[in-house]
Amino acid sequence: MTLSITSSVRLLSGHDMPFLGLGVFENDECRPACLAALRHGYRHIDSARYYQNETEVGKAVRESGIPRTEVFVTSKIYHPEHGYGSTLKVVDSSLERFGFEYLDLYLIHSALSGKQKRLETWKALVDAKNAGKLRSIGVSNYNVKHLEEIREAGLEVPAVNQIELHPFCQQGPIVDYCKKNGIAVQAYCPLIRGQFDNLILQEVAKKYKKDVAQILVRWSLQHGFGPLPKSSNADRVVSNADVYNFEIGAEDMAKIDALDQGAAGSVSWNPVEVD
Template sequence: MTTSSLTIKSHVSMSSGLTMPMLGLGVFRNDDCKPACRAALECGYTHIDSARLYRNEKQVGEAVRESKIPREELFITSKIYHVDRGLDGTLAEVNDSLQNFGFDYLDLYLIHSPIGGKAGRLATWQALLAAKKAGKIRTAGVSNYSPRHMEEIREAGLEMPAVNQVELHPFCQQKEIVAYCRDHGIVVQAYTPPVRGAFDDEVLQELSKKYNKDPAQILVRWSLQHSFVPLPKSAKPERVRSNAQVYDFEISKEDMSKLDALDKGKAGAITWNPIGAE
């Protein structure tokens, strides 16, 4: 094993011209996320991923202010879930997010899901571009979008998403989506990288012992070595800190291939994964 500080970048450049920290904290379904956020900020995370649906934007904002870290040194994301709000409704949701966080802007705002139909997706996307132009968000992106959904944006002649956030781990590698994103300069964020603790796979257990790292650390490291942006979620401060301890080892090419061979396609998904939405 070799020290990995020179092989993994700390940030990735986006088509918006901004950079994003390569490791973020997810706060999905964490009604009391302040302890996790504070632990993350104290141990070096500068990237937190929230959403309207999570109902914890206020807690994230409070944790940021309590950390005393300057806002401009952090990267904060939220997402709009419903795509039937129209221009005014979407902008109202962005404004409400800003009020919840207590921020003047958000670094990234995503359409949370393609569910709702093409017309709604495109209208919501145009609204996010308007919010970006107004300085309320710095980058616009999508989540759970398939190539077909992203092609709708391209065919409409609109600015393409800077980011697509999808379920992504060795068991569900979303290869078609990843290939499309890389062909079009779209950064891939990986949610559920630690597979919600489903660590019973023999290869994962073998590599955990070999590298003296827990399975979650192996999975987060796999994601980083593929140049994805993993967003491990935990409500436990000790787990939040552990998930960040992935920069002192490197998975070998041979062992990366073993993990790559675990892909089950859509069958490997462990969340809602609505990439097939009409």
């Protein structure tokens, strides 16, 4: 499978999203990591209101010297801010913090606010997109039920669903639904929060002369997911993207696929089953 750090997926919105992105959760001083990523080929940074680093990401994009149009930037609205009017205000606040005229992708961070607030929030994001403030809109931590709510309401289908996704927690039903409906799947916690002691992962890493983190990123890419590996260490940021000079063979992919534990394999909050 031929892939490069610039490989992207065409979203339902018509815009292209780079598969690989830098996650900046729990990194409120993320500017150095963002700069290291951008200088070494990354063109996608995944932020959120909850992360409290939108301003830092905006500064890094400007300091990088890379044209704004060449960097794909994501943010998310957290559930306490859900609702139609509040969402419109939050989008404007995010743009001000980033110092941008638009955002490439804006997500509903979770489904925790309940059906009515979820749909109000989604309608507001649709309107903000139509106003040119957002190029693409999507969701995060949405189960099939939550995605169906949007379809049943006759609203625009999300371009993206960002979920916890790695060999131990593969979210099969959600991934299958998204693929059938043209929704791009992004993988957060693709590095399993550093739980690298699994013997299968270690054996595969040794075989390909890579580290376990690189195997995990490559596994996501070969499945067509958009991995968002996080690191505040510039060297690790660069290393995590050194995944384009090899391909994991079908037999080894199958071995990794067999590690799935369903919800029991989650290493994060993974709130996909909420009402």
